[in-house]
Amino acid sequence: MSKSRIRPYNSPAGGWGALEATGKALVEQGIPASGAATLLRMNQPQGFDCPGCAWPDPKHTSSFEFCENGAKAVAWEATAKRCTPELLAKHTVAELEGWNDYDLEMLGRLTHPMRYDPASDTYRPVSWDEAFSEIGQILRDLSSADQAEFYTSGRASNEAAFLFQVFARAFGTNNFPDCSNMCHEATSVGLPQSLGVGKGTVLLEDFDKADAILIFGQNPGTNSPRMMTSLRDASRRGAAILSFNPFRERALERFQAPQNPIEMASLTSTPISSRFFQVRVGGDAAALKGIMKACIEMDDAAVAEDEARLLDINFIVGHTNGYEALAADLRATPWPAIERASGLSRVDLECAARTYLQAESAILVFGMGLTQHHRGTENVRLLTNLALLRGNVGRPGAGICPVRGHSNVQGNRTVGITEKPTTEFLNRLRDTFGFEPPRDHGHDVVRAIEAMQSRKARAFLALGGNFAAATPDTNATRRAMRDLDLTVAISTKLNRGHLVHGRHAFILPCLARTEVDQQETGPQSITVEDSMSMVHASAGRNRPASEHLRSETAIVAGIARATLGSNPDIPWEHLTADYDRIRDAIEAVFPIFQGYNARIRVPGGFHLTSLARERVWATPSGKAEFAVFEGLDEDPHQDDPEALWLTTMRSHDQYNTTLYSLSDRYRGVFGQRMVVFINQAEMDRRGLHAGDHVTLETISTDGVERAVEGFKVVPYSLPNGCCGAYYPEANPLVPLYARDPQSGTPSYKAVPIRIRRMAQGG
Known part of the structure; x- marks a missing residue:
């Protein structure tokens, strides 16, 4: 580990620093040669999808289609280190709780199914059949199916996530807290209100056509580094890039492309942001209102001078509702209040507005800096307002681009991981599998924690993730989880969540994205959906870390069979023997996947249609909706002078x-x-x-x-x-x-x- 120190870093993002860090990660995990070979198969048409972020793959994939942090993610799961039963027997859970999160995961890949032994305060090996049988019995003993919480991480495949929700609904609950509840749920709620869709409206090629790219609350150099290639290319061809963030993130300042021999050899880099606006924490709403206010004032001036309109008035009249109310609110919002709330000057905001108005097409990018606020949903709608003013939805080089986190968090939602299922979806599920699913809405993450606190939830099953570390109000969450009757974790590595366990606790080790998934009919491919709704296949090539590992789908099916028996009569073993059968079932429940199996066999996969991209608005009015953001505060106002x-x-x-x-x-x-x-x-x-x-x-x-x-x-x-x-x-x-x-x-x-x-x- 590095010596503890604070030292300014003056190099650009990427470059030699990224290559050095990649090599160091492979060496640290004991896989310098095999890890390098594995990286060459990542994000390739016949290879496996990056287990890190959800940034899409380019159509013409290069031999080195990975970034520094993607390489670290692969090294992390393809490690030579092993967390064996013998190793875990040497350390009590109480002792492991004192370790930091890095040291826990550095123990390596889990190799055997494990069960908590309270007498020794350790995890001990258990057979798969015993684990499934005991978990099934505890679930059946619950007084209500709604006492169980079914959590998913965004790394789970479409196939595993689909079976997970079929199992939970056949069991009788819609309790689906998932990682998207903690990051982009505001996007999934806000965009449908404005545009009628819960996803972004751009494709990767739109970045090659945009005249301006506005980035709010997103740090691509760390969270989605392959996005830097698109930003670098846009910058070099003259597109304006405006970044709004409290931190002057290095990757948004300058980037050295590791795949560009000229930049690497000459130690040069590409400036990324044309302008960087250090908006105050919680000031994005005020900044957005300031930019829109300036746009409307400039448009008003153009009208007064009998000049061409600066807003896309034809689009506004033909495709939207609510413009006049929005304009009235913006005109009435005073500039001094906007400056105080945003931390930016009027001159800065007018400069941003001028750049936006001059762009023929613009992409509006945002991350969790916009969504993780008290008014996160309203923030998303506010950003969408800005796009609608210039008609920047549904045409080349323009659109809304939420940057999702985990590599399949969007796909999980598409195949049914939601606590608020639609009637149409439930009816199709019933018709496909022959059982009546529950109709009441279930729990999201926060409501699941509240249910644990009140003892209304007694069991927690996690398909990946590290719930005990990721959730808010950590101490309260952990107290509630320790009071549960059952915790089950389907995981690749030991993490903090396994140490915060219920009375009965199981760790079920699964295959990693990089590993061969061998089932009855042969090696299987799974599928994922990226941030831009492209669905494609992923097939691991590495030998599994242990002969005792099972795939996520096989583990879910095993628990389901042990819990439900033959009632309802869902052919769990038949489905997991060949993942084409799972995809056929997904297609039957979700018609948007028509031709699923044939389409994923085409290199690059296929795009799930976005109606808003076609300027079809699936809103109650049939039009895109402007929304008024009352006031300027994204979060409750604070008068405390020390705050x-x-x-x-x-x-x-x-x-x-x-x-x-x-x-x-x-x-x-x-x-x-x-x-x-x-x-x-x-x-x-x-x-x-x-x-x-x-x-x-x-x-x-x-x-x-x-x-x-x-x-x-x-x-x-x-x-x-x-x-x-x-x-x-x-x-x-x-x-x-x-x-x-x-x-x-x-x-x-x-x-x-x-x-x-x-x-x-x-």
Whole structure:
């Protein structure tokens, strides 16, 4: 591990630093040669899909179609390290709880199904049949199917996720908390209200045609590094790129393409952002309203001078509702209030508006910096308003681009992982499988935690993920989970979630994305859907880490058979023997997958139709809807003079809760994670110095004290009134009540806190 230090990083994103980090990751996992060979099969037509982010593959895939963090994700799961029963027998759960998250996962791949033994406080091996039988018996003993929670991670395949929801609904519940509830649920709720679809409206080739790209609350260099190729190409051909983020992320400043020999040899790089706007934490809504206000004022001036309209008035009249109400609200919103709330000047916002108006086509990109707020759904609709003003939906080089996280989080939702199923979907499920599914809405993540707290939930089954680390209000969540009767984790590696367990607990090890999935009819391919609704096949080629591993689909089917028996009569073994049969069933339930099996055999797969991309609006009115955002605050207003708005974020050596190291190269943090970033003015105001150790304390409204000690102060260029810390270390500060009321998305990106200096030596 790197020595603990803070040191400015002056190199561009990507480049030699990325290549060095990739090589180091392969060596650290003991796979320098085999890992390199595995990387050559990633994101290839006959290979496997990256287990990291959901950025789409280009049509003409190169031999090196992977990024630094994708390579780390592959090294992490293709590791030579093994977490065997013998190793786990040496460490009690109490002891492992004291380890950091990095060291837990560095134990390597799980090799055997394991069951918690309370007498020794260790996990011990169990046979698959015993595990399935015991899990099934505990589930059958529940007084109600709604006492079970079925959680999914976005890395699960379409096939596994589909069987998982069939099982849960045949069992009798619609409780489907899933990782999208914590990230882009506001997108899934807000976009249908505005456009009639819950997904983005662009394809990868649109980035080659856009005149302007506006990026809000997204750090592509860390969270979706292959996006940097599209941004680099756009910048080099002269497209304007405007970035709005509290942090001046290195990848949004300049990027050195590791696949470009000229840039690598000459040590040059490409500037990415034409302008960088350091919006304050929670200031995106005000910034968006300011840009739109400037657009309307400039359009009003054009009308007054009898010049050509700057807004796409023909599109607005022909395709939208609500423009006049929006315009009235924007005209009435004073500039000084917008400047205070956004942290940006009127001049800055007018500059952004002018660039946007001059672009013939523009793509609006956003990430969780927009969605993880109290008014996250309204934020998404506000961004969509900006697109509609210029008709930037449903034409080449233009559209809305939400950047999803895990590689198949969007696909999971498409194949039925939702706590709010439609009647049409449930009817098709009934007709396909011959059972009557439950009709009441189930639990999302926050409601699942609340159900655990009130003892209404007694069992928790996780198809991947690290729920105990990823969720908000961490301490309360973990207390509730430890009171459960049953926890089941389908996983590839040991993580924090396995140590926060119920009275009965099982770890069921599954195949990784990189490994051969051999079933009765031969090697199988799974399918995934990327951020732009492209569905394609993925087939691992590596030998499984252990002969005792089973595929996700086989594990789900095994639990289902043991729980349900032959009632209802779903042919679990028949389906898992050949994944084509699962895809036939998906097609029967979801007609959008028509021709599924034939279409995934075409290199690159196929696109799931987006009606909004065709300018067909599946809204009640049949038109795209403008929405008025009342006021300027994305989160509840704070009058406390000591308050700072804390945003949580990933380090560069991290993917969600998975830590590839304890460093964050681009932000100059090495060998440590307990840091809080804050600007010098705010430090001076509080009498703080670089390196001071402090406690972060939530300004709560429910009387519960939420505080985390031991953060080191790191000076960083941020707007006044803001600070930042890493996720999941700062998750205990995010109250369960701090969430978007429409989508349930927790407010990870805006937590009101105070900073207290720790006692010397603390």
